[in-house]
Amino acid sequence: MYRSHTCGELRATHINTEVTLSGWVQGVRDKGFMIYVDLRDRYGITQLYFDEERSVKELMDKARKLGREFVIQVKGTVVERASKNPNIPTGGVEVLVKELTLLNASLVPPFTIEDDTDGGDDLRMKFRYIDIRRNPVKDSLIFRHKVAQAVRNYLSEEGFIEVETPYLIKSTPEGARDFVVPSRMNEGQFYALPQSPQTFKQLLMVGGMDKYFQIVKCFRDEDLRADRQPEFTQIDCEMAFVEQEDILNTFEGLTKHLIKETHGIEVNKFPRMTFDDAMRLYGNDKPDIRFGMQFGELNEVAQHKDFNVFNSAELVVGIAVPGANSYTRKEIDKLIDWVKRPQIGALGMVYCRYNEDGSFKSSVDKFYSQEDLAKWAEVTGAKPGDLICVLSGDTNKVRAQLSALRMELAERLGLRKPNEFAPLWVIDFPLLEWDEETERYHAMHHPFTSPKPGQLALLDSNPGNVKANAYDLVLNGNEIGGGSIRIHDKATQAIMLRHLGFTDEEARAQFGFLMDAFEYGAPPHGGIAFGLDRLVSILGGQETIRDFIAFPKNNSGRDVMIDAPAVIDKEQLKELHLKLDLES
C-alpha cells in the first residue's frame, strides 16, 4: 500500500504519528525557506510542509519542482499547524515531510481542479478523467452509488430479487428506435439492445419470481435532447399478485426511504392526483407541488363580455403569482415577451394587478369591471398584492404555456427549493394518446398496460377516453418513475395490439413469446421503473444529470473522450455480413 492514511483522515489526535500519504498535488506555495504543498485524494486535502531548518536541501528542491496534479508519495510526521484552516477537516494539522517520491508527473491540466473550474463543458468531457477529480463530479458519483446501494438494500429487505435480464434481445417497432447489434453467427440477423427489460420482467412474473427488481442500463436511439443520453439507467421493478394500491405503497416506501437516507427528511404519505386533475390544475402531468399557483379556469367568469380573444378561446386560464403586483410595467412586459417566445408560443398575456387596497388594475380594463376581476381573483385564489396572469387559446396548448410560465415564475421567485421534496402520485392516465404525426393512437405508457376494469369496450367507441391502470411518481416537477398494472391474459393483449395497429401476424412475430406465456399460468402483475440518472440528480439537488454519470455522451451521442463511435475494419464488417450504404 502506498499510504498509511488518506488525505482526508488526519486530525489533531494523529499529532506525532509517522504517516505515509499519497495523492495529487493540488498546489505548491513556495515561501523560499518553507514550502507548503496541498496533497489531495478522494478523501480530502492535507497540507504538507517542508522547511529549510528540518528538511535537507535535496528534499526542498524536489518539492519546489512539483507541479499541479503530480502524483506523489510522502513520508513524514503529523504536526500541529501554526495557522489552522477551520474550513477543512484536516485543517488543524500538517505533515512535516521527510521523504518524497514522485510516482508520476503531470502535464499542466487543461482546467483547474476546483469546485468552480475554469474548464468549459467540452474540455471537461474530453478530459473527463481529470474532471472526475473535482468535488462536484466526484461527490455526485459517490452519491449515486449510495442511492443505488440504498435502493438495493431496501428492496432486498422487502423480498425483491435482482435478476439480470439479457442485453442482446430482439428489435420491436413499437416505441422509440432500437440500437441494433448485427449477429455474426446468424447471418443477416440482428439483436437489439433493450429499451427496457419490460417483456422479460413480465416473463419473470409468469415464472413465479413475484418480486423482481434490477438496476439496469437501457438504450434508446433517439435524437438527443439536452440532458438525454442514448444509454441510461433504470431501477426496474415488477410484482405479481398485486393491485395498483400495492405498487404505490411499496414504491412510496422506497422513495421515502431514499429521501430519509439522503437528506434525513421524513416525508408524509404522498398525495395522489388524477391525470385529468393534474392537467386542469397545473397544465402538466408532472406538476411541481412544492408551491401553489394552481390554475383557475376563467371561461365562466371571462367569456360574457366583448373581449373576443377570450370569447373565441377554448380555454381561458390564469394563475395568481404571489406578491407579483410589485412588478413594474416593464417587468410585466418582459414576462409577456417571455411567453411569446417561440419555445412557449403564447400569442399574448392578459394580466390583472390585485392592489393592496383591494382594487384591481388589468390590461383589459375596458372590457371587465372590478366585480368581474374580483371573480378572477376568487377563481385563481389571488390575494391582495398578487398578480394574475391569464392565457387563452386551445386547451392543450394554453395549458402547456401557462405551465411553463408557472415554472419560470416559481424559479424567479425562489419557490423551487432543491432541499424540499414534494412527491406526488399522478394516477389514472389515459390508455392511449393520439399521435398527430402518424394520425393514430399510441400506447401512452406501453402496449402491455391494462385498461381500467370495464373500460375495454370503450376502446372501439371512444379510445381516447379509456383510462389505464397507469401511474407516475413525480418529484419536484420531474417524472422519476412510471408504471402500470399489466395485461395478463392473451385475449386482452391481442385486442390491445390490434388497436395499436399491429396485424395479428405482426403481433405474433413481435410478442408471440409473451402471448404464449400468458397461456401458461400468468398471474396478475404490475410494476414501475424509475429513471436512476434523474432520480439521483433530483435527490442531489441538481438540475442536470451529467455529473451523475461517470462518462456521459454529448448531444450527438458521441463519447468525445474515447472518440466513439468510430469506423471499423472492412474485415469486421464482412464477418458481420454487412456493407456500408453511405449517402456521400
Place this chain on the structure above:
Amino acid sequence: MYRSHTCGELRATHINTEVTLSGWVQGVRDKGFMIYVDLRDRYGITQLYFDEERSVKELMDKARKLGREFVIQVKGTVVERASKNPNIPTGGVEVLVKELTLLNASLVPPFTIEDDTDGGDDLRMKFRYIDIRRNPVKDSLIFRHKVAQAVRNYLSEEGFIEVETPYLIKSTPEGARDFVVPSRMNEGQFYALPQSPQTFKQLLMVGGMDKYFQIVKCFRDEDLRADRQPEFTQIDCEMAFVEQEDILNTFEGLTKHLIKETHGIEVNKFPRMTFDDAMRLYGNDKPDIRFGMQFGELNEVAQHKDFNVFNSAELVVGIAVPGANSYTRKEIDKLIDWVKRPQIGALGMVYCRYNEDGSFKSSVDKFYSQEDLAKWAEVTGAKPGDLICVLSGDTNKVRAQLSALRMELAERLGLRKPNEFAPLWVIDFPLLEWDEETERYHAMHHPFTSPKPGQLALLDSNPGNVKANAYDLVLNGNEIGGGSIRIHDKATQAIMLRHLGFTDEEARAQFGFLMDAFEYGAPPHGGIAFGLDRLVSILGGQETIRDFIAFPKNNSGRDVMIDAPAVIDKEQLKELHLKLDLES
C-alpha cells in the same frame, strides 16, 4: 394484494386463521368426496382442502376442474392436517377453502414443474418462463442475487464505489471479437459493446476514484463453447495506490466473506503458487487443490534405461492415484483408452502398481527394476496400494494430458466435493504468450498489465520469460477471478503496445485517450475481475452456469424463447447506413 400469506408461510401457529393465498396449482388429488390441491408459489407449497361436508357443490366442481399450473386465489381457514407431511415446512397444516377464484387458466405445461423435470434442455429454454418456476432454477437465481448483494455490501463497507461505465464504447482489435452497434447519427461509424470496462476503470483511477467496483455485463462475440455465453457478468474491481499484495488481501477477504455467507465455512489464508509451480505440479494454471495427486517429474529416474519412449520425451511425468492398485487390468486398459481419445491425445500410458507388500508391477518391467520403480514412487509420493500413471512427450502437451487424467480420476474417486472450498492464488504469470496461429506474442492477461519490476529490458531478448504482476484466483479448479497491477506510465505502455505488434499510429488511434490520461497524473493502480456466472455456480455447488442465468442463450448465441437475433426492417437498415452483404 391477492394474498394475505405466501404458500410457504403457514404453520401450526396459524391454525384457525382466515387466510387468502394465491399461486399455481401444482397438482389436484380428487378422492371423490374430498379434493386436495397443492398450491405453489415462490415460497413453497400449501395443501388446499375441499370436502363434501363443508364445501358447497359448486366449489367442489370448480376445484375438480383445476388443471396443472392454473393460477388461482383461495380464501379459507388454516386447519390442522390429518396426515402430516414432515418433508415440507407447511406440512402440518392445510387450508379448508371457502372461496376459489380462477385468476388465469393454463394450457398443459410442456414439462413437469418438478426438481427432476421430464423436459429436455431445448424445451426448457424455449419455455424458460415455466422452467423458472422449478426449484433448481428459481433457487439458483435467488442464490445469485444473494451473492451479488453480499459482494456489493462487502465492497461498499470497504469503501469501494460502484461506478457505471458506458456500454456504447469503441471497438479494439486486441483480444476477442467485439459486438458492434451501428450509429445512426454518426454515419458509417460503430460503437462496440465492452468486453470489459478495463480502460474505463483505469481512467477512474486516474480520476482519483481510488476504490472502484461494478457488477457489469460484458460481451464477447466468440464461437461459443459449451457453457460460454456471448453476454456474461463480471465483478469488476480496481484500486489505486496499491501493490499486488493489497489486491490479493482485499479480494481474499471478499472471497472468504462469500464462502462464509453462502456456506458458513471459514477458510484459512489462501495458499499462493507461482504459475510455473502450478504448471509443474498440476500441469494447469488453475489447479484443483481439494485433493493431491501432484505431478512427479520422472526424467531423472526414468531416462537412464533402454525405454526409448521415455528417453526421447521432453518430459516424463506421473501421478500416484490413491488406492487405485485395486483397479483390474481391464479398468487400467480403459484408462489408457481414455487418455488416448482425441480430446486428450496421449499416445499411451505407462502404469506401475504399488502393491501392499511393497513390491511394484509395471507395464514396463522389462526396462525398469524394482529399485527404479521405487524411485518413481518416491518422486510421485505413491504409497502401497496406489497406482502410478505416467505420461511422456512434449512438456506442454503432456502436462495438459496428465492434468486431464488427474481431474478425471479425481472425479471418479469422488475427490471433487462440491461443498469443500479450496481457493488458491496463482501468481507470477508470464506477461506474454506465444500464439501458434498468428506466430506472434499476445498479452497473456491484456496489454495494460505491468511486467515485474526490472523485467522490461527482457522484452527484447527473451519476451516469453518476462513475468507479469498478474494473478488469478482459482477455486476448486476453476479460474474465478484474474487481474494485474497495471502499467501507469505512457512510456512503458508504448513499449508494451509496440511489442504486441501495434504501430504507433494504431496504438494512438485505439488507446490514445488512455496514454494521454497517463500524462495527467496517473497513480499506480491494479485490479481484478471475477466471472460472476462461474463464481455463483461454483459457490452453488454446480458444474454448469446455465441455471444461474435467467435467460441464457444457446450455443449459436440464440435466445430460443424470444427468437433472437432476427431480421430487421429495410427501413431500419437504411437509417443505419447499412446494406446486407449475404453470401447467399
